[in-house]
Amino acid sequence: MKRFSALLLSSLLLSSGAQAQDSFKLCWSIYVGWMPWAYGAEQGIVQKWADKYDIDIEVVQINDYIESINQYTAGEFDACTMTNMDALTIPAAGGVDSTALIVGDFSNGNDGIVLKGKEQLADIKGQNVNLVELSVSHYLLARALESVGLKEADVQVVNTSDADLVAAYSTDDVTSVATWNPLLSEISQQPNSTVVFDSAQIPGEIIDLLVVNSDTLAAHPELGKALTGAWYEIMATMSAEDEAGAAARNYMAEASGTDLAGYQAQLDSTQMFYTPAAALELTNSAQLKQTMQYVAEFSFDHGLLGEGAPDAGFIGVQMPAGDYGDSSNLKLRFDPTYMQMAADNQL
Known part of the structure; x- marks a missing residue:
């Protein structure tokens, strides 16, 4: 009887440990606005924030951008870097409810x-x-x-x-x-x-995001906190005009196959949101709603919203400025919650 109780206790402890140390996977592909994930993984920043919330986060580079989104949509990753349009036309159109956790930048010549x-x-x-x-x-x-x-x-x-x-x-x-x-x-x-x-x-129309599976995020808010906390720590480092900032940018340059001057040129044509306040300004704006309408209309015209889509508003997009499309079919959400937590130093 004692042996059974000991085994049962051991099993419960293992189960509790497994629940406390949940594992998640993030995929990214080479692009100026997503290189920070490579740096954050290599420097242990992602690990530090994962440890803070007692989870594991694996950061994986995938060389083919569209393939990375396809793998996310198929459920092989919990989070993935992608643009606003691709978030709508691949996972959302595929029925995967997704949340734009971090609005990282918009292309301003990139x-x-x-x-x-x-x-x-x-x-x-x-x-x-x-x-x-x-x-x-x-x-x-x-x-x-x-x-x-x-x-x-x-x-x-x-x-x-x-x-x-x-x-x-x-x-x-x-x-x-x-x-x-x-x-x-x-x-x-x-x-x-x-x-x-x-x-x-066309400023502000091609937006670069970190997208997370909405069901996973709802079940594990600690994942959203860890990813957002890590991101803005990386942003603070790489934007600094000091040796640490230069070293971070140099790492990202080499990892993307260029030199520091080449990477800086790419940053110059990117409107990076180095602070959560800057990201929130776009996320909360009426401009975002107009942009997503443009994107939805293009996507519908090209058959990207699925064969059964009757119009550009078939897939609902939830935004702080108001929903676009069918609110009963929300599949893409721009949720400012975690960026706001970062802005308020609550992570």
């Missing part, structure tokens, strides 16, 4: 269109445009074409993995690409190449 041998956007008419189809690059192309009175029917989109874009552009057959940094910087530096349109012309 996404662009490059032409080879031409210097004006209007010259893109009739060309093949290599890009990651149905991504923010495709959205950028559509917005760019609108600005010069063209339509997508005036070009031919060629779906190309981001892992293959640089190599493709180096061939004679490829004369136009739409992509993001660091690929954009590398491609635009090739001979006879010109950036003819970039995201600085």
Whole structure:
């Protein structure tokens, strides 16, 4: 009887320990605004905040951006870096209720269109445009074409993995690409190449997020606290004009395949939200609601909201300024709770 009681107690203790030390996985891909996760993982900052809340967080780099989101959507990761549009059209459209936990930045020139041998956007008419189809690059192309009175029917989109874009552009057959940094910087530096349109012309529309599964976040608020706390500690370090800040930025530069000058150039074309207050300003704004309407309309026009979607508002998006779309089908949530906790020093 004593032996049974001891075994039962041991089992209960193991069970309690397993519950107290829950494990979570975050995936990210190379982009200027997401390199901080690489630094935070390598420097033990993520681990420090995970330990504070008695959880484990594994940070995993995935080389193919879309594949990272697909794996998150399939449930292989609890959190993933992605843009606002891709959050809507992949996990949300796939029925996975997701929360934008951290609004990290918006592209302010980090996404662009490059032409080879031409210097004006209007010259893109009739060309093949290599890009990651149905991504923010495709959205950028559509917005760019609108600005010069063209339509997508005036070009031919060629779906190309981001892992293959640089190599493709180096061939004679490829004369136009739409992509993001660091690929954009590398491609635009090739001979006879010109950036003819970039995201600085549509500020605040391509937003970079850390997205977390809403059910997981609701069940484990400690995950939201740990990730948000780690993020803003990283932000404070990398934004500092001191040796530690320079070292952090240099690490991120090398990890993304460039040097400090190259990475700084990418930061210069990114509106980073180094403080939670700055992130909250956009998150709480009416502009975010308008942006998500633009994105939803583009996504619906391209069949990205699912075959059964009757209109652009089929998927509900919850925002502090008000819901867009069907409030009974909320699948994407911009929740300022944890960023506000960070702003109030409550993490």
